[in-house]
Amino acid sequence: MMPKINLLPLSQDGLAKILEREKVLFVNMQRSGGEKGVLVMTWIPTDGRPLSDEAMAMAKKNFMTASENLSLFHRMRMLAAYDELTGLYNRRVGKTRLNEEISRSQRRGSPLCAAMLDLDHFKAVNDTFGHQAGDRVLRHVCRVFRECLRAEDILIRYGGEEILAVMPGTELEDARDILERLRESVAEEPLNHKGRCIPVTVSAGAAKLHEAEDGPNDAGSLVALADRRLYMAKQKGRNQVVCFDLE
Structure with missing residues (x-):
């Protein structure tokens, strides 16, 4: 008799239906993204006989092994796809x-913009307050980014303190408005670290796919143009958003 293993959402209705079964084992677990769930095993005798103690012990052992393997699988998938410090996509994914x-x-013929964002004077934060504070600043800023951007937007830790934002269905003018709100939100929310206020600002450069006839038409050229405009924002004095080439 082989047990049936299901991964189901943790809901009252779902558990009520499961617990109606005669034999149930379940383990609460944390899924990727923070969503709670339960790993449930149910078995129904096909011949009408109750499950023996020996079969019960074997099923329980197999069940616990399966739940541990599934938890490990989700953990490994998280490590493979996401940056551990910020929770954003890593560069490869x-x-x-x-x-x-x-x-x-x-x-679809729809617009798409990408923006490269960089924390201003981040090395000075690490040198002045320590790398632990630097890590906290980076996590704090990424949280603000997620709050300011839309659900369909994608955030990627591109390298160090550089974050790439991908904004589907967005014109360049709209991307500029979004990035300005983001920049202002970061500047208005300094981080308190052990009683010391750490002011933080960001600079950003954005580009649009097929922005012009000779504009970016693939991932490499799109990111390169956004990065070049980020450099322009730094040259202008930082805490800036640049979405168009400067004369």
Whole structure:
């Protein structure tokens, strides 16, 4: 008799239906993204006989092994796809997601923008307050980014303190408005670290796919143009958003 293993959402209705079964084992677990769930095993005798103690012990052992393996699988998937410090996509997976969005944009004929964001004077934060504070600042800023951007937008830790934002269905003018709100929100929310206030600002450069006839038409050229405009924002004095080439 083989047990049936299901991964179901943790809901009252779902558990009520499960607990109606005669034999149930379940383990609460944390899924990727913080969603709680339960791993449930149910078995129904096909011959009408109750499950023996020996079979019960074996099923329980197999069940616990399965639940541990599933938890490990979700953990490994998280480590493979997300940056551990910020919770954003890592660069490898992020580049795949960017290419997927570019393909979707080209198929549908819809706009797509990408923005490169960078924390201003981040080295000074690490040198003055320590790397632990620097990590807290980076996590804090990424939280503000997530709050300011839309659910469909994608955030990628591109390298160090550089964050790439991918904004599907967005014109360059709209991207500028979004990034300005983001920049202002970061500047208005300094981080308190052990009683010391750490002011934080960000600079950003944005570009649009097929912005012009000779504009970016793939992931590499799109990111390169956004990065070049980020450099312009730094040159202008930081805490700036640049979405168009400067004369």
